[in-house]
Amino acid sequence: MVDKIMLTDPIADMFTCLRNANLRQKRAVSFPYSRFKLDICKKLEENNYLTEHWADENKRVIKVKIKYFNKDSLLHEVKRVSKPSQQIYLSLSQVKKKCLGRRTYLISTSQGLLTHHEALAKKIGGELIGFIS
Incomplete structure (x- = not known):
């Protein structure tokens, strides 16, 4: 039997997903949907840390693409x-x-x-x- 994981801080979990994807040099990552997380992604895209973001409201996830320049991510540090x-x-x-x-x-x-x-x-x-x- 698999227990559901209780998220105590969804924003910190989102930042961790971004940080881990960046460390593994992944170009895209997804995490659970919320309106506030979508606003954060919009600000990250406006400030050139992400190339794009979109929400799949049917599956309740947000998908983002991390911006790279010469094989280096522009996202270095993400902290809550x-x-x-x-x-x-x-x-x-x-x-x-x-x-x-x-x-x-x-x-x-x-x-x-x-x-x-x-x-x-x-x-x-x-x-x-x-x-x-």
Whole structure:
């Protein structure tokens, strides 16, 4: 008898799928569907980490293709910051101070999921979901 695995943090599991696919140099990966994960994939594609993404709503999965340049993935590091047990919220001034470097930070705001650049432009803070570099 096979037990169903209970996912405690679906976003962290999605990031792990992306990280593992990248380490194995796979071009495509799929994971369970959710609207929030689809929004994250859209932001990753807009920031040139993925070449494309699509949702198969019948099978309830999201499929993505990781972007490569000269056999190297543009996706180097994927990390979940805010967790269900400890959510990390940043004000606008904290976004300015903490979201530095070449990383793309994903922030869930009252205006939807934004990168840290978009949050700074709109002058809002929110929950720090994670970062990609």
